Structures are given as structure tokens and as C-alpha cells.
Amino acid sequence: MSYLQKEIKNSVAVLTLDKPGEKVNTLDESMMVQFSEFLDELNTNDELRGAVLISGKKDNFIAGADIDMFKARDTAEELEELSLNGHEILNKIEASAKPVVVAIHGSCMGGGLELSLACDYRLASKHPKTVLALPEVKLGVIPGTGGTQRLPRLIGIQKALGYMLPGKNIYAHSAKKIGLVDELVHKDALEEAAIKAVLKIADKGPHQRKDKRSLVEKLLEGNPIGRSIIFSQARKKTMGQTKGNYPAPLYIIDSVEFGYKNGKKKGLEHEAVLFGKAGATSESRALVNLFFGITDAKKNPLADQVKPVKTIGVLGAGLMGSGIADVSINKGKYSVLLKDRTLEDAAKGEKVIWDELNKKSKKRIITPFERDEIASRLTGADSYDAFGKTDMVIEAVFEDLDLKRKIVAEVEAATDDDCIFASNTSSLPISDIAQGAKRPENIIGMHYFSPVQKMPLLEIITTPQTADWVTATAYEVGVKQGKTVIVVNDGPGFYTTRILAPYMNEALLLLEEGASIEFLDKIMKQFGYPVGPMALLDEVGMDVGAHVGETMAPMFDARGGKSSTKAKELMDAGFLGRKNKKGMYTYESKKKQVNTGIYQYFGGSARSNPDAETAQLRMALMMVNEAVYCLQEDILKSPTDGDLGAILGLGFPPFTGGPFRYIDLKGAKWVTEKLNEFTDTFGPRFKPAELLADMAKSRKDFYE
Ligand SMILES: NC(=O)c1ccc[n+]([C@@H]2O[C@H](COP(=O)([O-])OP(=O)(O)OC[C@H]3O[C@@H](n4cnc5c(N)ncnc54)[C@H](O)[C@@H]3O)[C@@H](O)[C@H]2O)c1
CATH class of the missing domain: 3.40.50.720 (NAD(P)-binding Rossmann-like Domain)
Incomplete structure (x- = not known):
């Protein structure tokens, strides 16, 4: 199968990337092999002065590496080898004696951008659909085809980390401004401009780029002490944001730092090692499965x-x-x-x-x-x-x-x-x-x-x-x-509201037992939720919380639940949350402050926090167990729906893969034992769903 169509125009080979039968191009092993073969031809054919890489797809250059090839490899070693194979070809492009110019229109992601970084000159269309990124971190890995080495050397360390760590999009105009692309043109003029660029480089030598970094950036990045400050600050900020739950961003920082300490060649080798390590973590596997879940959900079953x-x-x-x-x-x-x-x-x-x-x-x-x-x-x-x-x-x-x-x-x-x-x-x-x-x-x-x-x-x-x-x-x-x-399927609270309700209720019960507002938010953010339950209650609104609580209470109470009535009490007292700037927090000043006035409804201002891990599990397992109830009662049609709904709707920690993958990871037996232990200590609301207990007995997983 040919992915590349070649035409010779003005002594320049125009390679059109067009993966047959697919809406978008993805970078896979066959495409890479075809590239490599083409490069051999380019450098031996005297008639050719250089090459242009352009896409035959509408609004897409390369959407990224083909994730199937990633999924097919389990071990760190296999993944490292995959990365090294990619390096070999990109190094070959970079070393090509004849210029290779890339003409980007549409999305240019991950491996697509890494390929572009190895080229001599980058042109992009001015179109709003043109967007570049190294989003590997979202799959729990690091850019593994040279991105952690080439991007910082092109646009600067701080900017490169700023894009790689969150996997952020870079639109055409910003890409030009920071020096990631060399020229912007109208999308219909891309090919012609790219051919011109090839001929210019072939005639006059490599394109000379201006350093677009600010003076401060240059000063800091230009010496080892400055760089070590940058890396240590990046690590601190990352730990603050990820609470240590996501290894990939730290590996990205390690990879960039290693490359600056040991040079690009060694940096690339080390990047492959870290790519393998990151890809073999359970966090990465969960994020990849989430990605596949999201992709599958795009297909309408009816x-x-x-x-x-x-x-x-x-x-x-x-x-x-x-x-x-x-x-x-x-x-x-x-x-x-x-x-x-x-x-x-x-x-x-x-x-x-x-x-x-x-x-x-x-x-x-x-x-x-x-x-x-x-x-x-x-x-x-x-x-x-x-x-x-x-x-x-x-x-x-x-x-x-x-x-x-x-x-x-x-x-x-x-x-x-x-x-x-x-x-x-x-x-x-x-x-x-x-x-x-x-x-x-x-x-x-x-x-x-x-x-x-x-x-x-x-x-x-x-x-x-x-x-x-x-x-x-x-x-x-x-x-x-x-x-x-x-x-x-229909039912009180459907799926998402139904699993959110017992989680929020447990948070309110913990508050009644003496925990502080900031403690509850802090520990659940550490657990991996994007916001804590107290802040969430303020965002949703106490009135909504009270209403949902009241609607759902009969169902939970019938199972031995203990429904807190505090949301309603707070609503009646005029604490509505962010909408009237008065809830668990106050929102009068720029930074929200804990509303200590609320404690009068929760036993007074003296607070005493329980053991953090127990409190985290009390809240999270309430949500997890309820998700199993939803599957048991046919509210949910599949564990995948349950995982997608909890992560994308409620922020259940993505690195766990969702409540059902969390159970598989921890083992149904462990989760059941914890719930039984909590039932004895805190009450029957923790009783494990029958389906969960059955899974524990038969030692089965939700996902085979
Ligand atoms: N706020 C959330 O986070 C959230 C999330 C999911 C679902 N919901 C649900 O969405 C619905 C709306 O919530 P919201 O937060 O947007 O409320 P809102 O108060 O911001 O908006 C409700 C709007 O409905 C209008 N309205 C009332 N009666 C109307 C009528 N007869 N004809 C036309 N318009 C009328 C009101 O004027 C108001 O503009 C509720 O059912 C809520 O439960 C809310």
C-alpha cells in the first residue's frame, strides 16, 4: 500500500501523504519505511534538488502517530525500540544533503510535528484549522520521535516546556511568532511556496533563522545554572499541578534536561528510554484506553x-x-x-x-x-x-x-x-x-x-x-x-448525577464529622480530581446540590444510606455558592477564601481532620461502588460508558482509566474488602454492590 504519491515539479519531488481509506494521516511504520526509501532515492537521484512534504487530506497534515502501533507493544523495551526506529528515519531526513521542506495545512500533531521539526524549512497555511502540538503527554507518554530535543533547540526551553507539558495547541500565527514555522501562506499557495523554498535552500544554503527568544529567556537558557533553575521550577510547578499522579510530564523535563547536559545525540537515545518507561506505566495504559474509548464513541451505534x-x-x-x-x-x-x-x-x-x-x-x-x-x-x-x-x-x-x-x-x-x-x-x-x-x-x-x-x-x-x-x-x-x-437508561440521576450524589454526600458527612473545607478539597485533588468536592458544590450551586440530594435520597436511604441535609440547610441560609459569592468559599476578593462562617452549621470552627487516605477512599469508593450499581441495574450499558462518563463528566481521575478500570487495577477483591471494612466502621451505605462482590469472588475483571 502506498502512502506517498510522488510528482516531480521543477526538479523538486512533491511527496503527498495520503493514507488510503482514512480520513486523516497517521504516522505508522509503513509510512516511515516509505519515507526512508524515498530519502535514499532523493539523495542518489541527480535530477532531484530537494523535496516537499505535503498532505493530500482535507484540513489534516498528520494527526499524530498511529496509536495502534503503540498499543501493540507492552514492555518498555518494545516501546523504546519503536522510538529508536522513528529516530533513525527522522535523523536521516535531518542529515539529508538535499533540502526537505514541509508544507503544513490542518492538524499537525505529535509524530507529525516531530517529522516537521526534522525538516529544513516549515511552511504553514494561515488557516484557522492549522494547529500544531506535541500532545503525547495526554496519552501518558513523552514526544518520542525527537520532539523533546528538537523543539527546545528551535523555540527555546521554556516555550517548548510550556507547550509539551500540557500538550497545548499552537495556532498558525503563534507558530510563526515563536519561530516554529518559518513562513505562513494561503493554503492554496502552499505547494508553490514550498517548491520555491526548496530551490532557494538548494541554491543558497540552509535557511538562517533569527532567535525569537526574549532577552530574559536567552540569558536563563544560555548557561547551565539558568537552565537548572528552569528545570527545577518546571518540576515544582508540574508536581503542584499533577500531585505526582502523572509520570509523563516529569519524564519530559528529564528528557530535555538530559539532552542539554549530554548533547542532542545522547539526548535522543535517552528520550527513547524515557518514552519506553512512560509508555509502560499503568497511567499511560489507562489514558490510551480512554483515548480509544473516546474514538469508539464517535461512531454512532444507530x-x-x-x-x-x-x-x-x-x-x-x-x-x-x-x-x-x-x-x-x-x-x-x-x-x-x-x-x-x-x-x-x-x-x-x-x-x-x-x-x-x-x-x-x-x-x-x-x-x-x-x-x-x-x-x-x-x-x-x-x-x-x-x-x-x-x-x-x-x-x-x-x-x-x-x-x-x-x-x-x-x-x-x-x-x-x-x-x-x-x-x-x-x-x-x-x-x-x-x-x-x-x-x-x-x-x-x-x-x-x-x-x-x-x-x-x-x-x-x-x-x-x-x-x-x-x-x-x-x-x-x-x-x-x-x-x-x-x-x-433512565432513572434518578441517570448515571453521572447518580454517582456524583453519594460522593458529594460523603464529603458533607466528613465535614459534619469535623474535617475542614480546604482539607477535603486538597486530598481529593491529590487523589486526582480536577477540583475538590467543596469547590465543586460551590460551582454547581448549593440550590442544585440540595435539589439533587433530596431527589436521590430515597433511593440511597432504602439501601441504608445516610443522607446529609446540610446542602439544603445552607441553601436556606443563603449560601448558594459561586453564584452569590457565598458558599463553602467566599468570592469577594480575587482569590477565593474558605468561608469559616459555614462551620457553625458543621459543629463549630474547631476542625479536626481525619486520616487523609481513609477520607479519600470513603469519597472515591462511594462513586466507584455506585457506578457498579448502575451497571448492575442496567442504567449503564457497558463499563466503557461508565468510565467515559465519570472521567469526562465528573473529572474522575483520568490516570486510573475510570471507576471500572480502577477496580480492575486494584482488584475487585481489594475494593470489596475496603467497602466491607468501611461498612463495619461507617455504616451500611458502603455495602458493596452485588456485582462487585461477585466479581471479587470469581476474581473476574470488568475488562478482559
Ligand atoms: N448549571 C449546571 O451546571 C447544569 C448542568 C447540567 C444541567 N443543568 C440543567 O439545565 C437546566 C438549566 O440550568 P441553567 O443552569 O442554565 O439555569 P439558568 O437559570 O442559568 O437558565 C434558565 C433559563 O431558563 C429561562 N426560562 C425559564 N422559564 C422559561 C420558559 N418558560 N421559556 C423559556 N425560557 C425559560 C430563564 O429565563 C433562564 O434564562 C436545568 O434543568 C438544570 O438542572 C444545569
């Missing part, structure tokens, strides 16, 4: 039943409604009618969306023309007059069952028979909302997370009456909106 959707009505232009409208017009390219009670209320939501678009246009992520075009898809409304043309209506009005039922009736009257009604409720059972509906088969839950623009998950909830085409179509809309979709 694709053949999807009905076309052009116009979406969104009801409620508040926090969630405006977010849903935003992703619908931006990513989904749908027309949206955004209706609120008054035109002024609708305009508030429209303004939020416009401001975001404007920001993107100012940052040159989109052009002013694109901004206006996207904005033109949105229309504010205070009536259902134009709703006859909607194919789907998503409601995000207040969390009130009677209001939602009233809205169902209004929408049914204003729309056609095959208009879907989706509710974004966070906890009301969808069957309850559908009660009394004329077309219950059209009703479904589409549960988004706040902030909708950023949070990657969409939890779709079906009732026994929901028609398959409705589920299929909602799935399609979610994927187009850029979401990872899971489909779960």
Missing part, C-alpha cells in the same frame, strides 16, 4: 436510523441554554432558535455567544467573516412562532418538573410530529417529564455539563418509550457538537 437535523430550538438562554446554542451553531453548524421568556433574556444568551466569537476572531482563531457567518445561524426569540421548522428542541429552563411538563406540551403544539424533544435536566427522570406527553417516543434526555463549550461529555438518556431513531439522531447531534456521547 447510524442508519438518523434523521436529518437542520434547525434546533433551544429553550432557556441561561448558563446551559446559551452553551448548548453555542456548540450547536459553532461546531454543529446548525441553525438555532434561542428562546427565553423575554427577548431581553434571550439577548443575554446571544451576547455571551457573540462575545466568545468576537474573542476568537480577535485572537485570529477565526476570521471576522467566519464570526459573522456563525453568528448569523443564531436567532433570539420569545415565542414559538418560528418553531414549526425545528427538527429538535433542547430545553434548558429551570429545574422544575411542572415547568418542564408544561414546556413539553407547548413544544408539541408548536412543532411537527417528528420533532425531537430533549431535556437537559440534571436529575429529573425523563419518564416523569414525558408523562402526559402526546409523543413520548420523541422525548429523550440530553444532559450537557457546565461549561458546555469546554466539557466534553454528553449523556443521552433514553426511556423505554424513546424511539431508536430519536436516540440515533440525538447521538448524531451530540457528535457534531463535538461531544463524546454515552447513552444510558
